[in-house]
Amino acid sequence: MRPAVDVVGLSRRYGRVQALDGVDLSVAEGEFFGLLGPNGAGKTTLISILAGLVRADAGRVRVMGHDVVDDYRAARRALGVVPQELVFDPFFTVRETLRIQSGYFGLSRNDAWIDEILHHLDLASKADANMRSLSGGMKRRVLVGQALVHRPPVIVLDEPTAGVDVELRQSLWSFIRRLNADGHTVILTTHYLEEAEALCGRIAMLKDGRVVALDTTQALLSRNAGLTVRLVARALPPAWLPRLLRRTGDTWHIGIDRPADLEALLADMRVAGMHVDELTLDEADLEQVFLRIMQSTPAPSARAPATEGAR
Amino acid sequence: MTALAREAPATGSGGWTLFRKEVLRFWKVSFQTVAAPVLTALLYLLIFSHVLESHVAVFDGRVRYTEFLVPGLVMMSVLQNSFANSSSSLIQSKITGNLVFVLLAPLSPAAFLAAYVAGAMVRGITVGLGVFVVTLVFAPSLAVPAQPWWVVAFALLGSAILGTLGLLAGIWADKFDQLAAFQNFLIMPLTFLSGVFYSIQSLPPFWQAASHLNPFFYMIDGFRYGFFGLADTPPAASLAVVAAFALVLGALALALIGRGWKLRP
Numbered sequence: 001m002r003p004a005v006d007v008v009g010l011s012r013r014y015g016r017v018q019a020l021d022g023v024d025l026s027v028a029e030g031e032f033f034g035l036l037g038p039n040g041a042g043k044t045t046l047i048s049i050l051a052g053l054v055r056a057d058a059g060r061v062r063v064m065g066h067d068v069v070d071d072y073r074a075a076r077r078a079l080g081v082v083p084q085e086l087v088f089d090p091f092f093t094v095r096e097t098l099r100i101q102s103g104y105f106g107l108s109r110n111d112a113w114i115d116e117i118l119h120h121l122d123l124a125s126k127a128d129a130n131m132r133s134l135s136g137g138m139k140r141r142v143l144v145g146q147a148l149v150h151r152p153p154v155i156v157l158d159e160p161t162a163g164v165d166v167e168l169r170q171s172l173w174s175f176i177r178r179l180n181a182d183g184h185t186v187i188l189t190t191h192y193l194e195e196a197e198a199l200c201g202r203i204a205m206l207k208d209g210r211v212v213a214l215d216t217t218q219a220l221l222s223r224n225a226g227l228t229v230r231l232v233a234r235a236l237p238p239a240w241l242p243r244l245l246r247r248t249g250d251t252w253h254i255g256i257d258r259p260a261d262l263e264a265l266l267a268d269m270r271v272a273g274m275h276v277d278e279l280t281l282d283e284a285d286l287e288q289v290f291l292r293i294m295q296s297t298p299a300p301s302a303r304a305p306a307t308e309g310a311r
Numbered sequence: 312m313t314a315l316a317r318e319a320p321a322t323g324s325g326g327w328t329l330f331r332k333e334v335l336r337f338w339k340v341s342f343q344t345v346a347a348p349v350l351t352a353l354l355y356l357l358i359f360s361h362v363l364e365s366h367v368a369v370f371d372g373r374v375r376y377t378e379f380l381v382p383g384l385v386m387m388s389v390l391q392n393s394f395a396n397s398s399s400s401l402i403q404s405k406i407t408g409n410l411v412f413v414l415l416a417p418l419s420p421a422a423f424l425a426a427y428v429a430g431a432m433v434r435g436i437t438v439g440l441g442v443f444v445v446t447l448v449f450a451p452s453l454a455v456p457a458q459p460w461w462v463v464a465f466a467l468l469g470s471a472i473l474g475t476l477g478l479l480a481g482i483w484a485d486k487f488d489q490l491a492a493f494q495n496f497l498i499m500p501l502t503f504l505s506g507v508f509y510s511i512q513s514l515p516p517f518w519q520a521a522s523h524l525n526p527f528f529y530m531i532d533g534f535r536y537g538f539f540g541l542a543d544t545p546p547a548a549s550l551a552v553v554a555a556f557a558l559v560l561g562a563l564a565l566a567l568i569g570r571g572w573k574l575r576p
Contacts, residue, residue, distance in 0.1 A: 053414055054576055073417035081415055087408035091336050103328025104416035146412060 002065050004029045004154050004185035005050065010059035011209075012045055019045040021209035022059070027187060027202075029153070032180050034200030034217070035189045036290060041206040043189045044084060047158050051081045063154055077105060080152035082143050084159045088131040094118070094142055095127040098149055105150035117145045120175055137168045144172065154185045161192060173199065197221075197286035205293055212297045220289050228288050229254045229262060232278035237268040245291040250277075255292055326422030329413060333430025337396055344434060348392055349441040352384045356446050359508060369510045370541045378450040379535070381443070383507035386534040388442045389466055390527065393435030393473035394480070394498055397427045401481025402490050414575065420568040424478065424561070431474025436466055453538055461546055462537030468553045469530040473498075475560045482573050501527045511543050526556045 007025040011018070020042045027033045035043050048054035050061050052068050052075065060067060066074035089097060098117065102110040118124045121141040126134060131142065140160065147155060157176070161169045177199070180186045190196055196203060196217070203220055205213040213220060232250050246253040256262055262281070269276060282288070337344040360377040369379040404410035413423070447454055456462050476498070484490040505527035511519050522528045523544075533549035536542035542549070568574065 051415055052575065053411065055571060073419070076415060076417040079415075083408075083411050085408050087411060089404070089409045089412070090407070091339055096335075100328060100332050101412055101416075103331070104325040104413065104418060106325050106417075108328070 002029070003027060003062075004031070004064055005033075005187065006062040006065075007046070007050075008060055010046065010049060010061060011057045012042075012049065012054065013057055018209050020049075020056070023206070023209070023211055025204055025211065025214070027185060029185055030180070030183055032177075032186045032199055032201050033188065034196040034203040035187060035206065036193065036196055036203060037189075037206035038294060040208075042209040043206055044158060045209075046206070047081070047156055047187075047189065050156065051079060052076060077150060078153055080147035080150065080155045082147045082155070082157045082160050084162070086136060086139050086143070088134075088139055088142065090130070090132045093128050093130055094123055094134070094145075097131060097142060098145055101146045102149045107150055110149065113151065114145075114149065117148055121145050122171065137164055140164055140168070141172070144175075148179075153183070154187070155179060156187045158189050159191060160188070161190060161195065169195075193287040193290055194285070203286075205290065207294055207297050213293050217286070221286065226288070226292070227256050227259070227262075228282045229256055229265065230278075230280045230282060231276050233269070233274055233276050235272075235274050237265075237272050237274065239268060240265060245288060245295065253288075253291075255288065255295075324422065325416050325418045326426045329418065329423070329426035330429050333396070333400060333427060334433050336400060337430075337434045344392070344396070345438050345441055348388055348438045349445055352388050352442040353445050355384055356380060356449060360449060367509070367513070369513075370539065373541065374539055375450070378453060378539075379510070380508065381446045381450045381453055382535045382538045383531055384446065385439045385443045386465070386469060386531050387502050387505075387507045389435040389439035389470050390473045390502055390530065391435075391498070392438040393431040393470040394477040394494070396434040397431040397474045397477035398481040398484075398490055398494070399477075400427065400430070401478060402484055402487060405481070405485075406487070410574075420565055423568055424475075424564055427478045428471055428474040428561075431477055432467065432470040435470035435473065439466060439470075456538045457540035458537045458546075460537070461550075462534060464550060465530055465534035465537065465553065468550075468557050469534065472526075472530070472553070472557050472560055475557070475564050479560075479564055479567070482567070501525055504528075505531045506543070507531055526552065529553050 003026040005027040007023055010020050010023040012020040023046060037043050045054060049056045050063065050068060052072050063075040064078040066078060068075040092100065098114045102114065118127050121144060123141055123145065126138060131139065160172060176186060188196065188200060200217050202216050204211050228245065230251065230253050233252065234250060236244065236252050240254060243254050244252060245255050254265065359380055364376045367376045369376060480490055480493045484493065505525055506522060511522045514522065529544065529549035529552045532542050532544050533546050533553060536546040
C-alpha cells in the first residue's frame with residue numbers, strides 16, 4: 001500500500017534556527033498518526049511544508065503519491081488542513097464560508113455534503129450566522145468543516161483542541177474518529193498527550209527539528225515503561241536532578257527504572273536531611289514517556305536551539 | 312456518514328469562486344466601497360468646476376472645463392478603487408490569517424492573479440460608472456462618447472493595471488501602514504499628476520515632459536480621447552504604452568506568485 005504521506009530528508013532553516021533537520025516519516029493510509037514535540041520542535045513547519053504553505057530547503061513530501069511542489073494541485077486536493085490559529089473571514093456566514101472553500105477546490109455543487117458537515121459538526125443552527133458572531137469553539141468547528149469540504153483522504157489537525165472546552169473536545173474527537181474509521185488518514189499534533197495516547201495508533205516525536213522517537217503508541221509506552229515518583233519536598237538531592245521530569249512548586253516528578261531506585265532516592269534525601277511530605281508512585285503514561293525522551297535526547301551542540309517563534 | 316475517503320471530482324474552477332468571493336466581499340460593504348468614492352468624486356467636481364469653469368480653457372476652448380474634468384474624475388475613481396480592492400482584500404486576509412484558505416486550495420498562480428485582478432476591475436469599473444452617472448448632470452453632452460471603444464479599452468486596461476499593482480502591494484506589505492505608504496506616496500501622486508484636473512498642454516515644458524514618464528497620464532489621456540476625440544497624445548500611442556505596462560506588470564506578478572514570493576515563504 002502506498003503511504004498517505006511520505007516525508008523524505010526534509011529540512012528547513014529560518015535564519016540561524018534549523019526548524020527541520022532531515023526529517024523522514026511515512027504515514028500509511030488509514031492511520032491515526034500523532035506528531036508530538038515541544039514548542040519550536042518543528043511540528044508546524046512540517047505541516048506547513050506538507051500543505052504547501054512553506055517551502056523546504058531540502059527533501060520532499062508526497063501526499064497520496066503526489067509531490068507537494070511538482071504536483072501541488074493533486075497533493076492539495078488530497079489534503080485537508082485544520083490550521084492552528086482561529087482564522088475566519090468576517091465578511092461571510094458559516095454556509096458561505098463552506099461554499100466558498102468548496103468552490104476553491106472546483107466543487108460548485110456540493111450543498112448536500114456541506115449540509116452533512118454542518119449536521120455532523122452541530123453547526124446546522126448557525127449555518128446563516130456571520131462568522132464574527134460565533135464563539136471560539138464554533139469557529140473551530142467551521143475550520144474543521146472547511147478542511148473536510150472537498151472530502152480529502154488525508155486530514156491534518158494542527159492542535160485542534162487548544163483552548164477548546166471539554167464538551168466540544170469530546171464531540172470533535174468522536175467525529176474525527178469516525179472519519180478515521182471511514183478510511184481517512186488523520187495526522188494530529190496536540191499538546192494534550194492523553195489525547196494522543198487515546199487516539200493515535202502511531203506517534204512521532206520531534207525535537208529541535210529531528211525525529212527522536214517513532215513507533216506505535218503501545219511500543220512507546222512499553223519500551224519506555226518505568227515508574228514515576230511524585231514527591232512533595234522542599235528540595236531534591238543534586239544527584240537526582242538529571243532524572244527530574246517535571247517540577248511544580250514543591251512537587252517533583254522523578255523518573256526511575258525499578259523500585260530499588262526509590263530506596264536509593266529516599267536514602268539520599270535522608271542523608272541530605274531533606275524531608276518528604278508526600279509520595280506517590282505512578283505507571284508510565286505518554287506524558288512521562290514524552291518527558292523522558294525529550295530529556296534523554298541532548299540538543300545538538302553545534303546548533304542554536306530552536307526557538308518558540310520558529311514556524 | 313457515507314464512505315467519503317474518495318477524492319471528490321472537480322467540476323468547476325477555483326479561480327471563478329475566488330473572483331466571486333472578491334466581488335461579494337466589496338459588494339457586502341458597498342456603502343463604503345462604492346457609494347463613498349462616488350460622493351468624493353462628486354465633491355471634487357462641484358468644487359473644481361465651480362472655481363475653474365470660467366478660468367481654464369482646454370483643447371483651445373473646444374471643451375468646457377467641467378466636461379473635461381468628468382472623464383478624468385471617472386478614470387481616477389476607476390484606478391483608485393481597483394487598487395484599493397485587491398490591496399485591501401489581500402492585506403486584510405494576510406493580517407487576519409484567512410489567506411490560508413486560498414493558499415491551501417489547488418489554485419494555479421494564473422487563476423490566483425486573474426481572480427484578484429478581475430475582482431478589482433469590477434469594483435473600479437462599478438465605481439467609475441457610478442461617478443459617470445452622477446456627474447452626467449453637469450456634463451450631459453458626455454452621455455454619447457465620441458469613440459466608445461477607446462473608453463472601454465482604457466477603462467479595462469487601467470483597472471487591470473491598478474488591480475495588479477494593488478495585488479503586488481497587498482502581497483508585499485506586512486502592515487496596514489506600509490500599504491498606506493504605497494498608496495499615499497506612489498499611487499496618489501501619480502494619479503493627481505496625471506492630468507485628471509488639467510490638460511498637460513497648460514504645463515511648463517519640463518512638467519509636460521515629466522508627465523510623459525507617468526504611465527497614469529496615458530490611461531487618463533486615452534480614456535478622455537474616447538469622450539472627445541481629442542487628446543494630448545495620439546490615442547494609439549497611449550494604448551500601446553498602457554498595454555505594454557499591463558503586460559509587463561502582469562508577467563511580473565505571475566512570476567512572483569509562481570515563486571510564492573511573500574505568500575509561501
